[in-house]
Amino acid sequence: MNLDAGVAPFLGSRSSELSVARVIELDSIALIGDRLSRVASRGLVTRGNGCAPGDAARNGGGEVVILGGSLASAQRMTINVDSHTAIIPAGVTLDAALRTLLHQGWFLPVSPDTRQMTIGGALATDVAGTNHLSRGTLATHVNAMWIVNGQGELLTLRPGDATADMFWASVGGLGLTGVITAVELSVIPVTSAWVDVASRRYGNLPDVLDALMQPHAANSYVSAWIDTAAPTKAFGRGVVSTARLAHVSELPHIRQRDALELGAVGRVSTNRWNIRSAMNNWTVRALNEARFRAASPAGGQELRPISDHLHSRDSTASLSRTYGKRGSVRYQMCIPLDRIDVIAEALLLLAEPGRQCLWASVQRLGHPNPAPLSFAQEGWSVDLEYPADIPELGRILDDVDESVLAAGGRVNLAKDGRIRPQLIDQFYPQLPRWRAIRNTMDPHGKFTSDLARRLAL
Amino acid sequence: MIDALGNVQSILVLGGTSDIAMATIERLASARLNRVVLAGRPSPTLEDVAQRIRAMGIATVTTIPFDAADPRRHSEVIDEAFDGGDIDVTLVAAGVGYEQQDLETNPDLAVRMATTNFVGAMSAGLRVGQRIRIQGHGAIVFVTNVAGRRPRRSTFVYGATQAGIDNFAVGLGKSLRGSGGRVIVIRVDSVRTKLLNPAADGPATIDRTVVASAIADGLRRRGNRVTYLPASLRTSNLLRRIPV
Numbered sequence: 001m002n003l004d005a006g007v008a009p010f011l012g013s014r015s016s017e018l019s020v021a022r023v024i025e026l027d028s029i030a031l032i033g034d035r036l037s038r039v040a041s042r043g044l045v046t047r048g049n050g051c052a053p054g055d056a057a058r059n060g061g062g063e064v065v066i067l068g069g070s071l072a073s074a075q076r077m078t079i080n081v082d083s084h085t086a087i088i089p090a091g092v093t094l095d096a097a098l099r100t101l102l103h104q105g106w107f108l109p110v111s112p113d114t115r116q117m118t119i120g121g122a123l124a125t126d127v128a129g130t131n132h133l134s135r136g137t138l139a140t141h142v143n144a145m146w147i148v149n150g151q152g153e154l155l156t157l158r159p160g161d162a163t164a165d166m167f168w169a170s171v172g173g174l175g176l177t178g179v180i181t182a183v184e185l186s187v188i189p190v191t192s193a194w195v196d197v198a199s200r201r202y203g204n205l206p207d208v209l210d211a212l213m214q215p216h217a218a219n220s221y222v223s224a225w226i227d228t229a230a231p232t233k234a235f236g237r238g239v240v241s242t243a244r245l246a247h248v249s250e251l252p253h254i255r256q257r258d259a260l261e262l263g264a265v266g267r268v269s270t271n272r273w274n275i276r277s278a279m280n281n282w283t284v285r286a287l288n289e290a291r292f293r294a295a296s297p298a299g300g301q302e303l304r305p306i307s308d309h310l311h312s313r314d315s316t317a318s319l320s321r322t323y324g325k326r327g328s329v330r331y332q333m334c335i336p337l338d339r340i341d342v343i344a345e346a347l348l349l350l351a352e353p354g355r356q357c358l359w360a361s362v363q364r365l366g367h368p369n370p371a372p373l374s375f376a377q378e379g380w381s382v383d384l385e386y387p388a389d390i391p392e393l394g395r396i397l398d399d400v401d402e403s404v405l406a407a408g409g410r411v412n413l414a415k416d417g418r419i420r421p422q423l424i425d426q427f428y429p430q431l432p433r434w435r436a437i438r439n440t441m442d443p444h445g446k447f448t449s450d451l452a453r454r455l456a457l
Numbered sequence: 458m459i460d461a462l463g464n465v466q467s468i469l470v471l472g473g474t475s476d477i478a479m480a481t482i483e484r485l486a487s488a489r490l491n492r493v494v495l496a497g498r499p500s501p502t503l504e505d506v507a508q509r510i511r512a513m514g515i516a517t518v519t520t521i522p523f524d525a526a527d528p529r530r531h532s533e534v535i536d537e538a539f540d541g542g543d544i545d546v547t548l549v550a551a552g553v554g555y556e557q558q559d560l561e562t563n564p565d566l567a568v569r570m571a572t573t574n575f576v577g578a579m580s581a582g583l584r585v586g587q588r589i590r591i592q593g594h595g596a597i598v599f600v601t602n603v604a605g606r607r608p609r610r611s612t613f614v615y616g617a618t619q620a621g622i623d624n625f626a627v628g629l630g631k632s633l634r635g636s637g638g639r640v641i642v643i644r645v646d647s648v649r650t651k652l653l654n655p656a657a658d659g660p661a662t663i664d665r666t667v668v669a670s671a672i673a674d675g676l677r678r679r680g681n682r683v684t685y686l687p688a689s690l691r692t693s694n695l696l697r698r699i700p701v
Contacts, residue, residue: 018679019458019594020637042592054461060543060593060637326678329461394462398488417461420488450594453543454458454466 019060019450023047027069032179033152036446039063043448046175048121049093051114053330054417055450056125056174062448067091067120071181074100079187085143086187090120090180095262102260106187107245110138111221111306114313120180125414126172126374128381129310130221130243133366137376139171140369141186147178150442154181164370169437172373174413176452177441191248192259193306195221198242200299201292205236205347209340209380212240212364220244221310223363227288228350229281236347238362239295243309251303263307281353326388329417331397334365335409336379342403343382349396350384359385372430372437375412383415394418413451421455431457458594459545463677464489469535469544471523471581472551473497474506476650477600477665481548482510484669485676491516494538496523497551525551525577526569535584539592546676547585548598549578549626560614567614574618579625586629589638598641598672599626603690606644630681641675642683643668646690661687 024044026032035044042062050057058064070076072091077100079086086106088097094108094115101107112127123145128137135141145157147170155178157167170177202208208224216222226238248259307314335342343362350357361383368377386393401423404411410427411419425431435457451457459465465485470478473495482493493510497503499522510518519541523534538544552574560567582597589595604612605619623642630640646661648668663686675682685691 018637018639020635021593055458060458061591062593388462394464394487397462418464421491422488450458454460 019055019058021059021062021064023064023066025066025068027067027071029071029148029154029181032065032148032181033154035063035065036148036150036152039446043446045447045449045452046120046124046179048091048118048124049116051117051121052125053328053415054413055454056414057121058450059448060450060453065179067118067179067181072118077101079104079106084186084188085184087182087184088119089182090123090146091118093118094122099262101187102190102193102262105189105191105260107190107193108138109135109141109186109188111310112138113311115307115311116314119183123171123180123183124173124175126369126371126376127414128365128376130223130363131219132376132381133216133222133364134218134220136366137171137369137374138185139168139371139374142167142171142183143186144184145170145180146182147180149178150444150446155441159370165437166441168369168371169373169434169441171369171371172375172414173371173434173438174373174451174457175449176447176457177438178447190245190260192246192251192256193262194246194251194255194259194303195243195306195309196246196250196301197304197309198299198301199239199295201237201239201295201297203234203237203297205238205340205344208236208238208240208362209343212362213337216242217244223361225291226347226360226362227292228347228355228357228360229285229288230292230351232351235351236344237292239292241309243304246303255303263305284357328385329388329393329397330383330385330415331400332375332381332383332412332415333400333404333409334375334377334379334381334412335404335407336377337364339407339409340380342400342407342409343380345403346382346384346400349400350386355386355390357384357386359383372434373413373428375410375414377410379409413455416451419455424455424457458543459596459676460489463673465545465676466490467492467494467543467545469494469496469538469547469585471496471547471549471578472525473520473523474500474502475548475550475552477648477668478548478550479506479509480665480669481598481672483513484666484673485546486513486515492542493518494521494541494544495519496521496534496538498522498524523551525581526573528577528580531577531580531584535581535588539588543592544585544588544595546596546598548600548672549582549585550600551577551581554615557611557614570615571618571621574615575621575625578622582625582629586633586638589633590636593637595638596641596676597626597629597638598643598675599623600643600645600648600668601626603644603646603685603693607693627681627683634681639679639681641672641681643671643675643686644683644690645686661690663687 044063045059046065047057071089074092074096076089110129112129122138126137126139147155157163159167221243224238224240230237363381365376365381466489474497507518507520521534555566601623602619604616605623626642649664671684
């Protein structure tokens, strides 16, 4: 069935200029090929579940393809218990995939901070989780990817054979190399949907980063929340959390029966009201103080559902209105381990009165994968969210861009809505190679997006 | 694309030699602005303006012959601008002004003014609107005069053209809802430009840089906007509605 859902305005999930595209739901590979043969000059892009904060999944004046039917059905998933692998249609959200996997005692090896994204979207943006140091990005665990290229041909791409170049160009390729239709990836056995979390608070930035540098057990989920409204003498203080998947036997007896149940998401929503007026220096300081004090300086341990801890974004996903009508701007940078001065610089900018930010997290990243447009390089990842109406925010972030570039780092394109096109080649030195591969997969330039146009990808 | 923080990548100016347009380009010029299309009557002044904009470091600055009073050629001009790539912002800045006394004694002059200020702007605005619907995003900026909001003995002919274009602009904004396009209307009393009679410089006269800032502010926000400059004009507009 080819459902032409008409036109729809798309914002990023956060702040961005509005653009309107024709939305088409396609539920078979044949229909994708057919659509590609008839696409107009403004091209098409695949949209997963609209989790990208920027303009990666929008295509003003063009077509936006949403996968439906069997291409988005968790019932079409197949799990191979012998090889510990699963084949998942690309339009299935991580939430739906995890519910099916957990039901049979399996879990994804990498969990980004939201499980609302689709598997295809996760691959096209090369998502990482807080266990990147030991497990890399989700793409590292993918054995095969099925993708319809610009000529409407279904390709099977594998990281270890002659198609490796196309595979890695599609990983982090922002949907510009083709329409991903299914993915085969490794899964890990689990006995519960709970994690054992150890949290400890540290009074300043060097201590937080020191704690992140300590060796952690394999497959630990390690990250730090930073209090951006901390007093000057406690600049960069935060809470470091280390989590590991819990065994069912560790759970209280009452929890053991439903140990593999995944909790609900998005319990708090402010979409119907605007609480920006309540967000001032005092309230943000108080909220952050409470969050900081909730962790013990000596370290504490507790069992928490995966949905609360690993998918931390989901509980606040509906809070974008917190940042006012103009929403917020995400900024994620990756910088080498020895350049903590750049982290300090970015956090200092947030520390100014009137620049309240509820979200600032830091984690360590491990070895990069070979994808030319992959964001995750060895070093630090700093993920920040700023209210878009901060005066001079554009100039401030431009300055941070320069520092990140000088330090040899990069900015995450999947979360970007504002970087200067001139910097792209410098952030991503392998961009010419990616363009060459993209041009072989899509010689007529049928895949495009607002982001691709804005940054001249 | 206009990015998440309101930075513009491309501008089309209809009335390329306008002082307000130049101030707006200066205000919006950033590392992201890479294409400016100046549509105006071919003249050394137009080329001079283009040269000044190139000197700001903007990669592509082109000029297209455009006469607001010749609507038959408007399609060609707008298509040429949009065929060269997405246009994020179109600034409708073409307009003329004459002394009221001359307009009353020479109605042909009034017709010419109405053709340029109203018919021309409407014709170009509708065609830009069509292209915005096709590209799925974009903003059109109109700078109108409050003379159109309140008929006065001293400005009623000019005011009539402004009333027309103001109504048109607000309506165009409404018609573009849901298309990705939007309209920003800046209502001014008088602006210090080369066209301003120094004798008319009064308390409500503003600098063109103020207009440019208001346009930049409108682009940073979402949706259609009407801005009065100075803001006190909004109050006098309300007073107009009180029955006497």
